[in-house]
Amino acid sequence: MLLGSAGLFVLLVSGLQAGAAEQEVRAMVGSDVQLGCVDPRGGSFDLSDLMVYWQVGGSHTVVAYYFPENSSASHQDGQYRNRASLSLAAMRRGDFSLHLRNVTPQDGHTFDCLVFRKSVLEKMLEAKVTLHVAANYSLPVVSTASGASPDGALTFTCMSSDGYPRPNVYWINRTDNSLLDEALHNSTVSRNARGLYDVLSILRVPQAPSVDVGCWIENVVLQQNLTGSSRTETFVGTTDRITEHPAGPPEEKGAAALIILAVLCMAGVGVGAWVCRSRCPRGGYAGAQTVGSTLEFTDRA
Incomplete structure (x- = not known):
């Protein structure tokens, strides 16, 4: 029954x-x-x-x-x-x-x-x-706000979606893989229409010449860590100091061009003197000697 x-x-x-x-x-x-x-x-x-x-x-x-x-x-x-x-x-x-x-x-x-x-x-x-x-989280996407805020801080945003269960969110300093202080970031985890979790995390750090950070989404059940990264570099000084192959200032370029032109002119004069020495009449030899002494002085200089 x-x-x-x-x-x-x-x-x-x-x-x-x-x-x-x-x-x-x-x-x-x-x-x-x-x-x-x-x-x-x-x-x-x-x-x-x-x-x-x-x-x-x-x-x-x-x-x-x-x-x-x-x-x-x-x-x-x-x-x-x-x-x-x-x-x-x-x-x-x-x-x-x-x-x-x-x-x-x-x-x-x-x-x-x-x-x-x-x-x-x-x-x-x-x-x-x-x-x-x-459920697998999407690969974290890290974006950076253009430039520093008025208080001199850099802002990074990390987004990942459609994962399960609720994740652990960390930010790391990629220079030495150390964890950043939790007080520096604020994370919001919410359920979407599919019952899965979406993550939005915002990190604010002091401005520095080079900032290399990563956003780390941990899925405990899958024993999986997904990382997205963003690197920001700030340079101080004139543009010519950070160019890979620096060129001199305009004044230096002009001076170098004048030196090269002077050398070419003197070389031309020397060739002319040698030709004149072998082919010109004796009456012009004194002039040629004068030029020759000048060339010798120039050579010694």
Whole structure:
């Protein structure tokens, strides 16, 4: 004879013991997962003599169940209807695992599995399975406000979205990978329409010649750290001092050009003197000597 739903719940919960072995399972949002509840003795089981019951631990929420006289899902909680199921073929082999489809953030619970022999109302199997639900955060995007604020501080903004569970947010000094003081940043974590978390973190640090910071989003369930970075450099002085290949000021450029022109002119005069020395008439030699003495003086200089 089938017990009423209230009487059935009291009966099953009264058989639950705190010493049940507990398993931990991780699943991504949107995936399918199996929560194990297997009789270690194996063998073949008569389903007409079994009652199987899955519930959310510490609550009256019915996830899935099997009673020989009632195959409907009338007692199943609406959030698990058409998502949570048991396999008749597997149960005949002693596998009473729960199949949960399209995992949501709200499925992060400890679930209790209870299997009874109906003929003697004896509990033959008990299991507890904790489901940890997770979703990957997007890669953090770090942006920098243009220039320093009036008080001389630099502002960095870090954004990441669609993750689960609630993250830990850190800012780091990428120069030595040290954590920045939490007082320097303010983080806002909010739930979006999908039940996932979005993160907005704002960091304010004193202006410095070179600031290299990173935003660190930690997902504890996935043991995952995602980092976005931004580097800001501030230069003090004239432009020519920070150019990779500096050029001299205009005055220096003009002086260098005059020196080069003078050298070329003197070289031309020297060539002319040599030609004149070999080809000009003797009457012009004195002039040539004068030029020659000038060249020699110039050479010694």
